Amino acid sequence: MSHQQNSAPLIQVKNLYKIFGPKDKQVLTKVKAGQSKDAILAETGHTVGLSDINLNIYAGEIFVIMGLSGSGKSTLIRHFNRLIEPTEGSIIIEDTDVMTLNASQLQDFRRHKMSMVFQRFGLMPHRTVLQNVGYGLSVQGAKPAQWQQQAQQWLTTVGLTGYEQSYPANLSGGQQQRVGLARALCTNAEVLLMDEAFSALDPLIRSEMQDQLISLQEKLHKTIIFITHDLDEALRLGDRIAILRDGKLIQQGKPVDILLNPADDYVEAFVKDVNRARALTVATVMKPQGVRISAETIGEAVAEMRNAKDDYGYFIDDDGYQGVITQQTLEDINEADYDKAIDQSMLETVPAITTDALLETVIPETLDSDHPLPVINEAGDVTGRLSRSTLAEALSDQAVPRQ
Known part of the structure; x- marks a missing residue:
């Protein structure tokens, strides 16, 4: 994807705590002393929302925060634009600590820096689709001709041309969510916050919206923070994923890291039901490349094959991989x-x-072939091979064996 891990993060969450209740600062000492969420609730009536969250999010990535309900994921996303005030900790976006902004700076920040897409669409029923999409820009002070033109472009981008003068009530759930997405994009905010944005949609529409977000992101390279309780969705969308439980960050990493190396039983339970065929790429399970035969003459090929352990080789010439040659043929x-x-x-x-x-x-193709398939990289070089047995192993319930 588009971000570079070696550059500075766009967003840093540092030592973030949130305790719900009137004496949150006092209760914080109990949290830091290691008391559990349940024990603190029983003893003090306070709820631990977040406990010592540290995250780096890079420009241009889709960063997914996932967990079951009550894990703290929606609490966390509401800290990014300070809809919730933390008990302690900081969120730094570029060089700004969001916690230090005064009321007018915060309003400005919410209008220009971050836009949010909600689960229940959050559209204004008395405004047309076009007015809904352009609302953020009009609030920022854009002239009607300007916000209408931009809103029109975004409606076209999300596939809703022709619905400009409709009202939200006349649209399906999927269409309403497209309006919500267009509205968030229309402000040109750098960061998109998406809180369970597709959860209310039926599975087919949800899958279409995921596809649309992926293809939009290939063009836009926004920084997207996406909340979900669905691991399939997280694996499909996320460049990186953070998993929360009871307000604590349990594991973060690339989708494949979480799938292949779950940090604990909680994560493993999530991973168990995942459709691995949809989540794993060839690169994550392939074995090292087999024998390469790059000889020009038959005699040289025979010599190369004799030095090999396998009874077949991938024949490579100046134009790259050409096919399999077997020991028997030679x-x-x-x-x-x-x-x-x-x-x-x-x-x-x-x-x-x-x-x-x-x-x-x-x-x-893997099942149809008598030989493992050669795996080629972007440059067209053979870098590995995928056999039926490797595929079967990868798709079985057991964790994929460590390479």
């Missing part, structure tokens, strides 16, 4: 022909697959 050739070039008739067609393909998309 053994059947007379030595008198060893100085001849290898030609296409000696090769078996075994399709190559790419490192970034999802396993789901390569199952048919």
Whole structure:
């Protein structure tokens, strides 16, 4: 994806605590002393919302925060634009500590820096679709011609041309959510906060909205903080994922790290039911490349094959991978022909697959082929291989064996 981990984070969350109740500062000492959320609730009537959260979020990434209800994920997202005040800690966006902003600075920050997409759409029923989308810009003081033009562009982007003069009540849930997304994008805010944005949609529409967000993000490179309770959604959308439980950060990392190395039983329970074929790419499970045969003559190929452990090799010429050549084929050739070039008739067609393909998309070819499929990278070089047994292992319930 588009962010560089070696650059400075756009957003830093440091030592963030939130306790709900009138004596939150007093109760904080109990939290820091290690008392559990349940014990603190029983003893003090205060609820621990967040406990010592530390996160770095980079420009241009979709950062997913997930957990079950009560885990603190919605509390956390409301700290980014200070809809909730923390008990302690800071959120630094670029060089600004959001906690230090006064009322007018905060209003300005919310209008220009961050926009939010809610689960229940949050549209204004008495305004048209176009007015809803352009609302943020009009509040920022844009002239009607300007906000209408921008709103129109965003409506086109999310596929709602023709609905400008409709009212939200006349739209389906999926269409309303598109309006919500267009409205958030129309402010040109750098950071999008999406709180369970697709949870109210039925599965098919939800899947379409996820696709739309992914393709929009390829063009826009926004920084998106996305809250969900659904691990399939998190794995599909997230460049990185943070998992919360009882207000604590349990694990964060790339989707594949969480899938292959769950930090504890809680994360493992999430991971267990995931459709791995949709979540894992070829690169995450492939084995190191097999034998490469790059000889020009049959005799050289025979020599290369004899040095190999396998009874087949991937034949590579100047144009890249061409097919599989087997030991049997080479053994059947007379030595008198060893100085001849290898030609296409000696090769078996075994399709190559790419490192970034999802396993789901390569199952048919893998099962159809007698040989492991060669895996090629962006440059067209063979970097690994995927066999039926590796695929079966990866898609079984057990955690994928450590490479």
